[in-house]
Amino acid sequence: MSYSLLLFDYDGTLCDTRAAIKYSLRRTFQEFGYSKPVEPALRAVVQQGLPLAATLLGLHPAGTGPLPATWTETYRRIYRAEAEQLVRPFPGAQQVLAAAVALGCTVVVISNKGLAILENSLARLGLREYAALVLGDDPTATAPLPLKPDPALFTQRIQPRFPQFTSSSTLMIGDTATDLQFAQNCGIAACWASYGFGHAAECAAFKPVHRISSLTELLPLLTQ
Structure with missing residues (x-):
């Protein structure tokens, strides 16, 4: 895929x-x-x-x-x-994002974290330039952002912005059960970042399509 x-x-x-x-x-x-x-x-x-x-x-x-x-x-x-x-980026974060963009992929960063903090952190760590869109909780927004695992985050905020992509060409990369449930709710493939914060048994129960133990393990999935 x-x-x-x-x-x-x-x-x-x-x-x-x-x-x-x-x-x-x-x-x-x-x-x-x-x-x-x-x-x-x-x-x-x-x-x-x-x-x-x-x-x-x-x-x-x-x-x-x-x-x-x-x-x-x-x-x-x-x-x-x-x-x-x-905050520190995980090893390979910049390498993977740069490679993804070079391969023609569109990168979106989504988080339940506050948007202002998220934007500032990504910029400080040299990662913001690779993301076409960053979505986070913004209390100043007129319409509150649906938060993971609500699929409205995908159907109302991401899909309208990138209508050229199908659900089958979309991959969610996350480390917690909330991320994997979000992917399931959206009908998109999930890649479980097992090196992250999530509880292993809860995450495995969602049967993600892919599992990586480091960020750099994502690269072969992008070149298949």
């Missing part, structure tokens, strides 16, 4: 953001006067790849109601000002 539209997840697929995410979550709880989440809880919630609001709520005691928007705003402020510098 030849793929020409590549949808890359950011956290855990292109970039190792674990240290930045955990730092920001601990600091957010600290700032609101709560005990810092412990490592097992942090690891479990990062493995899921959920939207930020759900991640924060998941770390609260059972039965906690919806959190005020100030929680997500505070997390993003801390992440942007203090934690983003901890």
Whole structure:
């Protein structure tokens, strides 16, 4: 199968953001006067790849109601000002994106992360130039962005932008069950980045078409 539209997840697929995410979550709880989440809880919630609001709520005691928007705003402020510098691209990230573009593929980066943080991070790491489109959560947008695993992210935001590509020529590359469920919901092939953050058993249950243990293993899929 030849793929020409590549949808890359950011956290855990292109970039190792674990240290930045955990730092920001601990600091957010600290700032609101709560005990810092412990490592097992942090690891479990990062493995899921959920939207930020759900991640924060998941770390609260059972039965906690919806959190005020100030929680997500505070997390993003801390992440942007203090934690983003901890982010590192996975080995081969720039090489793979450059090779994909050179082969004529169109690259889209999609994430449940805030769009401003996502754009700034990709630019700082020298990866933004390879992406034809970057999609992330933008609280200032008139119409909220559907977040993974909602297939509306694909049908309403990606397909209209790139109508020349079919579902069969589209590949989702991601590391969590959320990414793989998104691909399944969209009816597109999935490549599981098993080196990332996802829980192995949960990801394997989605039976992704491809599995890679490093980013550079993606290259042969693009030249088949």
